[in-house]
Amino acid sequence: xxxxxxxxxxxxxxxxxxxSLNCTYSDRGSQSFFWYRQYSGKSPELIMFIYSNxxxxxxxxxxxxxxxxxxxxxxxxxSQPSDxxxxxxxxxxxxxxxxxxxxxxxxxxxx
Amino acid sequence: DVKVTQSSRYLVKRTGEKVFLECVQDMDHENMFWYxxxxxxxxxxxxFSYDVKMKEKGDIPEGYSVSREKKERFSLILESASTxxxxxxxxxxxxxxxxxxxxxxxxxxxxx
Numbered sequence: 048x049x050x051x052x053x054x055x056x057x058x059x060x061x062x063x064x065x066x067s068l069n070c071t072y073s074d075r076g077s078q079s080f081f082w083y084r085q086y087s088g089k090s091p092e093l094i095m096f097i098y099s100n101x102x103x104x105x106x107x108x109x110x111x112x113x114x115x116x117x118x119x120x121x122x123x124x125x126s127q128p129s130d131x132x133x134x135x136x137x138x139x140x141x142x143x144x145x146x147x148x149x150x151x152x153x154x155x156x157x158x
Numbered sequence: 159d160v161k162v163t164q165s166s167r168y169l170v171k172r173t174g175e176k177v178f179l180e181c182v183q184d185m186d187h188e189n190m191f192w193y194x195x196x197x198x199x200x201x202x203x204x205x206f207s208y209d210v211k212m213k214e215k216g217d218i219p220e221g222y223s224v225s226r227e228k229k230e231r232f233s234l235i236l237e238s239a240s241t242x243x244x245x246x247x248x249x250x251x252x253x254x255x256x257x258x259x260x261x262x263x264x265x266x267x268x269x270x
Contacts, residue, residue, distance in 0.1 A: 051200075055198075081258050089263070090248055090263050090264045091201075091248070091261050092261070093258040093259065093260070096258050098256070135200070135201070137258075139256065144189055144206075144208075144252065144254070145203060145206065145216065146191075146258075147203075148193075148202075150198060150199060151200060
């Protein structure tokens, strides 16, 4: 079992729709959770982090964390073609700052 | 904004060469990391450093070493490059791991 698992996609949504990206992790002691966006040919950039159960909103982005289910999700409201990218879920191992990344989900937003 | 600079965007090296990948950050971050990214495998941690002259192995350190003589600079060394080390190499830094990383622009290394 991979430490961080994501559906590779591609996930295709029409412009203006909500895109929902999901991630599960295996280490129940993990405490910090991140979403990075990576455009083709570019390096990842941090878009959200979440530590506590529940929702965290930042503009059109909402991160959701459920530690009991070991599940993290990212919702993108009013999706735009510029949101088309690979989204990486990442989790810090307990007790340190080593971050483990999922393989990423490719998102396409159709105009 | 924190800037993480990787010295080369593209490199082509021959099998058996010793290869140096350089990374410099400008925000006094203690923690620096080297990852490689391969299709279908995602980012995998090679080495990291939490202070000058301190280093720890990540998940795939074999065939690599690192050097951190100054706080702002973290170098990845491929002792004897092999074709299976062809990859995108990403350097990252953070002041606190819980805050997430800032990545450099990456070095695409091809070993022929």
